[in-house]
Amino acid sequence: xxxxxxxxxxxxxxxxxxxxxxxxxxxxxxxxxxxxxxxxxxxxxxxxxxxxxxxxxxxxxxxxxxxxxxxxxxxxxxxxxxxxxxxxxxxxxxxxxxxxxxxxxxxxxxxxxxxxxxxxxxxxxxxxxxxxxxxxxxxxxxxxxxxxxxxxxxxxxxxxxxxxxxxxxxxxxxxxxxxxxxxxxxxxxxxxxxxxxxxxxxxxxxxxxxxxxxxxxxxxxxxxxxxxxxxxxxxxxxxxxxxxxxxxxxxxxxxxxxxxxxxxxxxxxxxxxxxxxxxxxxxxxxxxxxxxxxxxxxxxxxxxxxxxxxxxxxxxxxxxxxxxxxxxxxxxxxxxxxxxxxxxxxxxxxxxxxxxxxxxxxxxxxxxxxxxxxxxxxxxxxxxxxxxxxxxxxxxxxxxxxxxxxxxxxxxxxxxxxxxxxxxxxxxxxxxxxxxxxxxxxxxxxxxxxxxxxxxxxxxxxxxxxxxxxxxxxxxxxxxxxxxxxxxxxxxxxxxxxxxxxxxxxxxxxxxxxxxxxxxxxxxxxxxxxxxxxxxxxxxxxxxxxxxxxxxxxxxxxxxxxxxxxxxxxxxxxxxxxxxxxxxxxxxxxxxxx
Amino acid sequence: xxxxxxxxxxxxxxxxxxxxxxxxxxxxxxxxxxxxxxxxxxxxxxxxxxxxxxxxxxxxxxxxxxxxxxxxxxxxxxxxxxxxxxxxxxxxxxxxxxxxxxxxxxxxxxxxxxxxxxxxxxxxxxxxxxxxxxxxxxxxxxxxxxxxxxxxxxxxxxxxxxxxxxxxxxxxxxxxxxxxxxxxxxxxxxxxxxxxxxxxxxxxxxxxxxxxxxxxxxxxxxxxxxxxxxxxxxxxxxxxxxxxxxxxxxxxxxxxxxxxxxxxxxxxxxxxxxxxxxxxxxxxxxxxxxxxxxxxxxxxxxxxxxxxxxxxxxxxxxxxxxxxxxxxxxxxxxxxxxxxxxxxxxxxxxxxxxxxxxxxxxxxxxxxxxxxxxxxxxxxxxxxxxxxxxxxxxxxxxxxxxxx
Numbered sequence: 001x002x003x004x005x006x007x008x009x010x011x012x013x014x015x016x017x018x019x020x021x022x023x024x025x026x027x028x029x030x031x032x033x034x035x036x037x038x039x040x041x042x043x044x045x046x047x048x049x050x051x052x053x054x055x056x057x058x059x060x061x062x063x064x065x066x067x068x069x070x071x072x073x074x075x076x077x078x079x080x081x082x083x084x085x086x087x088x089x090x091x092x093x094x095x096x097x098x099x100x101x102x103x104x105x106x107x108x109x110x111x112x113x114x115x116x117x118x119x120x121x122x123x124x125x126x127x128x129x130x131x132x133x134x135x136x137x138x139x140x141x142x143x144x145x146x147x148x149x150x151x152x153x154x155x156x157x158x159x160x161x162x163x164x165x166x167x168x169x170x171x172x173x174x175x176x177x178x179x180x181x182x183x184x185x186x187x188x189x190x191x192x193x194x195x196x197x198x199x200x201x202x203x204x205x206x207x208x209x210x211x212x213x214x215x216x217x218x219x220x221x222x223x224x225x226x227x228x229x230x231x232x233x234x235x236x237x238x239x240x241x242x243x244x245x246x247x248x249x250x251x252x253x254x255x256x257x258x259x260x261x262x263x264x265x266x267x268x269x270x271x272x273x274x275x276x277x278x279x280x281x282x283x284x285x286x287x288x289x290x291x292x293x294x295x296x297x298x299x300x301x302x303x304x305x306x307x308x309x310x311x312x313x314x315x316x317x318x319x320x321x322x323x324x325x326x327x328x329x330x331x332x333x334x335x336x337x338x339x340x341x342x343x344x345x346x347x348x349x350x351x352x353x354x355x356x357x358x359x360x361x362x363x364x365x366x367x368x369x370x371x372x373x374x375x376x377x378x379x380x381x382x383x384x385x386x387x388x389x390x391x392x393x394x395x396x397x398x399x400x401x402x403x404x405x406x407x408x409x410x411x412x413x414x415x416x417x418x419x420x421x422x423x424x425x426x427x428x429x430x431x432x433x434x435x436x437x438x439x440x441x442x443x444x445x446x447x448x449x450x451x452x453x454x455x456x457x458x459x460x461x462x463x464x465x466x467x468x469x470x471x472x473x474x475x476x477x478x479x480x481x482x483x484x485x486x487x488x489x490x491x492x493x494x495x496x497x498x499x500x501x502x503x504x505x506x507x508x509x510x511x512x513x514x515x516x517x518x519x520x521x522x523x524x525x526x527x528x529x530x531x532x533x534x535x536x537x538x539x540x541x542x543x544x545x546x547x548x549x550x551x552x553x554x555x556x557x558x559x560x561x562x563x564x565x566x567x568x569x570x571x572x573x574x575x576x577x578x579x580x581x582x583x584x585x586x587x588x589x590x591x592x593x594x
Numbered sequence: 595x596x597x598x599x600x601x602x603x604x605x606x607x608x609x610x611x612x613x614x615x616x617x618x619x620x621x622x623x624x625x626x627x628x629x630x631x632x633x634x635x636x637x638x639x640x641x642x643x644x645x646x647x648x649x650x651x652x653x654x655x656x657x658x659x660x661x662x663x664x665x666x667x668x669x670x671x672x673x674x675x676x677x678x679x680x681x682x683x684x685x686x687x688x689x690x691x692x693x694x695x696x697x698x699x700x701x702x703x704x705x706x707x708x709x710x711x712x713x714x715x716x717x718x719x720x721x722x723x724x725x726x727x728x729x730x731x732x733x734x735x736x737x738x739x740x741x742x743x744x745x746x747x748x749x750x751x752x753x754x755x756x757x758x759x760x761x762x763x764x765x766x767x768x769x770x771x772x773x774x775x776x777x778x779x780x781x782x783x784x785x786x787x788x789x790x791x792x793x794x795x796x797x798x799x800x801x802x803x804x805x806x807x808x809x810x811x812x813x814x815x816x817x818x819x820x821x822x823x824x825x826x827x828x829x830x831x832x833x834x835x836x837x838x839x840x841x842x843x844x845x846x847x848x849x850x851x852x853x854x855x856x857x858x859x860x861x862x863x864x865x866x867x868x869x870x871x872x873x874x875x876x877x878x879x880x881x882x883x884x885x886x887x888x889x890x891x892x893x894x895x896x897x898x899x900x901x902x903x904x905x906x907x908x909x910x911x912x913x914x915x916x917x918x919x920x921x922x923x924x925x926x927x928x929x930x931x932x933x934x935x936x937x938x939x940x941x942x943x944x945x946x947x948x949x950x951x952x953x954x955x956x957x958x959x960x961x962x963x964x965x966x967x968x969x970x971x972x973x974x975x976x977x978x979x980x981x982x983x984x985x986x987x988x989x990x991x992x993x994x995x996x997x998x
Contacts, residue, residue, distance in 0.1 A: 254940035256958055258667055258931050267937070286726050286900060290697050293726065293898065294937030297905050301941060310900045312726035314735070315694045321742060322723050325735035332729070494697070497721065498704045526668050526933065530701035533663030534708055 006398045007182055011223050012129040014200035016189060023136060026193075030139045056092065060099065081105050082424070087159060087450055088584025094592050097152050108162050115170040119151055119177060126181035133188035133195030140193055141274055143231045146239035147184065149594050150177050153238045156443050156594075157381045160450040164415040165422035168378055168408050172386035175404045179389055183230055186223060191276035205337055206279040208299075209233065209266065209292055210388075211311070212488050214395035214469075214481060215283075215330065217353035218345040219337060226393060227282065227299075228266045231275050234389065236265070236554050237440035239594040243554040246272065260524045261554035263295035270302040279306065281340040283333060286312040288490035289527055309336040317486035317496045326482035327475075351471045357396025358468040363405040364391060365466060370412055371457045372512050375419050376430075377412045379455055380446060381439040387462050388489060426581045428453030432514045434460045434505055434535075436490070436522035438551040442561045448518070451565075451585035452572050457512050463504075464492045494527035501527075502534055509544060517546040518568075523558055547571045561590055595788065595826055599819055600812050604796045607804060608845065609652055611678070612686040619645055619805040625688040625752050630675070630702070630841075632864060633693040633724045635890045637874065638744060638883075640764040640806060642754035647687070648802035648865065650843040651678040654962055663705060669698040669931045670961035671841055676702055679711035687712055688752060690719045691744055695898055696934060718751040720744055727901035728891045737887045745883075761882040765874050767806050774813045775801055775871040778820060782859045783919050788823040791858025795845040798867050831857035833980035835955075836916040838862045839927035840897075840935035846964035851925070854973035856980070859919035862895060862912060863927070869893040897934035909942060913950050922980045923953035925973075930958050953980055 068076065083105035090098040104112055127134045138144040154177075158169045189195035190204050205216065206227040216224030236243045243261065246268025251257050253271050255264055269275050282303070284296035300308055311333050314322035334345050364387065367378045390401050421427045431454045439445040439459070448454040465487035470476040486495075493501040509517065517539060521529065532548075539546040549567045552558035569586055572578040580586055607613040616626060627639040628649045639646035651674035660676035678684065684706075692703030700721070706712070707719045722743040725732035745756035754760075775798055781789050797816060800809055832855040841864040842848075848858050862868045872893055876885050895908050916924050926943050928935035936958070943956040955976040963969055 250940075254943055254956060256928075256930070256936045256940070259933055259936050263937070284900065290898070290933035291937065293900055294934055296900055297937070297941060300902060300905070301945075308902065310727055310902075312732075312900060314723045314725070315700075316721060316723035319723060319739075319743070321738050322735060325725065325731055328729075328731035332731075495694075497694075498701070498708065521665075524667060526931065527697045527701075529665035530663075530668050530672070530698055532665050534705075 006400065007186075008221065008223070010221075011186060011189075011200055011203070014189060014197045014203075016130070016133055016195040016197045018133065018136075018194065018196055022193070026139055053092075057099065060089070079103070079105075081107075083108060083162065085582060086584040087582055088586070088588045091588040091590050091593065093589035096592055096594055097149070098155065098593075101155060102159060104162060104166065108166055111166060111170070112158070115167075115174070116151060116154070118170075119154060119174060122174065122178055123150070123181050126178065126185060130185055130189055130195070133191070134185050136194050137184070137188040137191065137276075140191070141231060141276075142245070143235045143242050143274065144184070146235045146242045146594070147180065150180070150238060152594060157385070157440075157446065159443065159446045160423050160426065161380065162424050163420055164411045165377065165380070165420070168411045168415075169380060169382035171404050171408055171411075172382045172390075175390045175401060176382075176385050178400070179394065179398075180230065180234065183225055186225060187230060187276050187278065190225075190278035193277060201278055202280050203341065203343075204279045205341065206282040206306075208283060208285040208296060208311075209262070209287070210393075210489055211283065211285045211287060212395050212485060213393050213397060214354070214357065214484060215333065217357075217395060217397050218334065218347065218350040219341070219343050220346055220349040220397075222337070222341055222343055225279070227279070228269065228275065229393075232265050232269050233262060237385070240441035240554065240556050241592075241594070243268070244557070246274065247555055258524055260289065260291040260522075260526075261552060263289075263291040265554050266295050267298040270298050273302075275302075277303070281307040281309065281337065283337075284308055284310050286310070286315075287485070287488060288494060289525070291524075307336075307340050309333050311485075313482065313486045313491075315495045317483070318500075323479055323482055326486060327478050330478050330482050330485075347474060350477070353396040354469045354471050354477070355396070356399065356402055358471065360391055360396060360402060360405055361466055361468065363409055364462075366409065367412065368458065370416050373416070375416055375421075376427075376455065376457050377415045377420070377422060378408070379422050379457055380449070381443070384437070384439060384445075384459055384462060392464070392489060423449045423453075423455065426450060426453045427455055428578075428581070429455065429516050430512065430514045431456045431516040431518050432458055432460075432505075432508060432512055433518045433520065434501075435520040435528045436525050436553060437461060438520055438522075438549070438553070438564065441553070441556075442551065442564060444518075444549075444561075444564065447565065447585060448568065450582050451580050452568065452578060453581045454516055454518075454568070454572075456518065457514065458508070460493055460501075460505075461489045463508060464489060494525075498531055498534065502531060502538065505535070506538065506542060509542075515545060517544050519546050519548050521548050521550045523550060523552050545571070545575065556591065562587070595790075595823060598793060598816060598823075600816055601793060601796065603812070604800045605845075607800050608650070608796065611647065611650055611652065611683055611803065613804065615804040615808040616647060616686060618808055620686065624805060625754065626686055627689045627691055627748065627752075628684060628687045629691040629693075630699055631693045631695055632870060632894060632896065633695050633890065634691045634722065634744070635740065635886050636802070636870075637764045637768045637886060638740060638756075638761065639691060639748075640768060641745075641748070641756050641760040644688075644748065644752065644754055645805040645807075646802075647804075648843075649675060649684065650799075650803060651675050651683070651961075652844075654678065660705075663709075664698070664701060667931055668701075669696075669929055671843075671929055672698040672702040674961050676705045676709075679706055680709060682711075685712055685714075688714060688717060689748060690717075692719060692721045693724050694721055695724045695896065696932070698931070716751045718747055720747045724898075725891070726899060727904065728888075728899070733884075733888050733891060736891060737884050740883060740887055758882050761886070762876060765876055765882065765886070767810075769873045770810060771801050771806055771813065772871045772873045774810075774817050775867055776873065778817055779860075779867055779871065781820060782857075784825075785920070786825045786829045787857070787859075788820050788825050790852060791861070792845055792849045792852050794867075795842075795848040795858070795861065798861070798871065799843060799845060799865065801871070802865060829857075831855055833857070833922045833977050833984070834859045834920055835976075835980075836860040836862065836912070836919060836921040836924045837866070837927060838912045838915075838924055839939060840929045840932045841865055842927070844962060844964065846962075847959070850964060850966075850970060851973050854970060855977040856973065859921050860915040862915055864896075868911070868915060869895055897938035908938070909945060909950075912942070912946065913952070916952060922984065923955065923976065925955045925957065925976070927956075928958050930960055932958075953983060
């Protein structure tokens, strides 16, 4: 029988078996650490800095008041109704957050505040479903603390947006954090150091990294969790500073610093025991790259008793003859989950979810169609994040996502009819993002739009498999599922031959009618960096503006955000001879900002 | 020890990919098929008129152009091959058999195609897919890949016979080479071996890079010579080491280690003899291709294999070789920027040392390591530490005996 509610309510209700003695011991240790920190804090310096900040705040308020006083009535009305235009002043050197929230105009600030409240309401309601282990997780894992600033992340991702674009972004961010909050509760409940719920652990299947969740649609009574996603990857997009200790730990352990920071951080998290001890089994995967393949052996090493299945898809996925091997592997994976958990694969539920997923895909394609026109609507990091964490990860299992899709769809079409601009007055250039993006942690897409009017219409990571999945024939359905997995985020382009990333780029540039290619050069991404010369050469031949931006997903010490922005500033100034939309954003300090 | 009769000749053969014997074979009307990875079964490239050449980029100097194409933080081996290809160093090839096993090496094959490094009319670059684990269905998939993406491509472009009979014939010749190298390799087990690690490395490399039928007589003669070769009365080395890790096609690395006082007794790395120089036993019931593919998958020690049994196999093999060849320690090495061996080396170094009790030296290295002062220092320090351990062990045993 198919389960209707999502997530399955029994997951929240599963009984915990907390070892209170161990919790007390942990609290004692935490108390000791906090005590030590308090003791070692230079209070004079601390209060000195607070005093300085207060003075700086007072100065800022005074300056803002004076500038408002100097404005004409028209300018004042514009500021009150449409919001502020100089966003650089929201940043202060050394601060982790902006000095205040953005004034978006009367109506949009109201919308923003409502969404802020809605987000907090959802977070509190979700965590209240099992508050003790969820809160207790903050005493075990430093990454849990970073989630406290998720509302700041919401502000960051909507910076400069107005009207329907703002509403759409909020709707999508809400979905993302609902997914995050629910999974955090489950992680806390399952963690043997914490909630220690045997009942839930028996039902929990762990997935490697960014492996999509569609396969779990056939197991509605089980809980599939992308194991390292919350503690490492997703949190690093909110707070880039989170993974630094993991990288340092694994490099001290002996891992070369030239490997991709994503699997490196995951391995580092294992080295310092920052991943929950949980689950009935683990599905490791060969996706998306070589480093990622190797990270699974670190999981097996840390948790030798955790039964593991290695889900491995062919690299040359365009070869039709490899589909059989991939499908066999999916079948074996299903058998493995059945054997470990005792659950049976439910075709009805799988087909129901895939029908929903196909519908979501149709919505995705419609978004693309609108963005290809002269009036793109859903642009910015919220959309890309939504696509990655909701559309792809839950993969049709969550009926609430489709409701959001519908809502966003309506807003998008309304905005399109009215020819609205996502960033009013800042729609100058059409851009595509290629390679591993830095939108989120560095807030780069928003900055590009707000500072230079460079609007990112689509990114490489979105352009994945869009063929409707089979929902009737079982064998074909599994073949389609394999094809989907083979073409998942990152893998679709970086695997299977250079054509998938080089030729594909030129095809997409034409389809989206772009002027600028934001070419991220993620240090240590070998699949991409081995093509840099070819990409560079062909871009020149084809006459595209390609701006190379070096960055490091998880370690701002390698490439600072300031130097990333400087690359664009220089290109826009010297090559494009462009004038910035907001010169206050040309140079600011956000090195400590989340 | 007296120098081996053909050593200098072998060394010269390794100075160029397009060496004297390769040229000779070409004159004989043979067709050269290049490859780099163990996952392309060498025997399949030696069917009919074809002969295999495992590609190297000897005497690599600047790799600036390849670095422009592939950036400066990618595998130097792949970049050196691209550089040599751009220079025209692989023009002698008639085909290139690629395997999409590691992303950087795959890009080498792709650059070969994109930059049109070979202008021969029927020249081909083929890309094959390689499974990550050994299951019945993945073996089937591998067989299919070798048939569709390799043998059929060779047949179509070069007009060669890739039938079961042709494959079996290639295996026979391959096995002759393997038997000789295995027999020579076994000699390294002796307390005072008649062959050095460097010499063995040279012999093994020529067997990969030269046409089999032309190198065989030299190898046979060398084997006979070794049977009667007298070792130095007192061993010249201070310790015995086993090497495990990623690709080494540069014998001067082995030379560097031996100059520091360590005899290299086993070579478990890509382009080494384990795996690579094992005899392939075929039965008559099953198609040769199926048996060969299974053999290669089972024998592969590539860090890319993700499944638990293969992960364990790699550790067991390293331990077994070190024991069988009486090594005092293990050198775990990786080519800089190699993701597979980077992760493997970091983890297994701890396991080998903390759980299996092996003294381990863990290094990453450039493609050309000969002139690395840093590596020399590390090798010297490792040899000293092994010596000290030996002295302590001997003293302890002596004390025990005296007590008894």
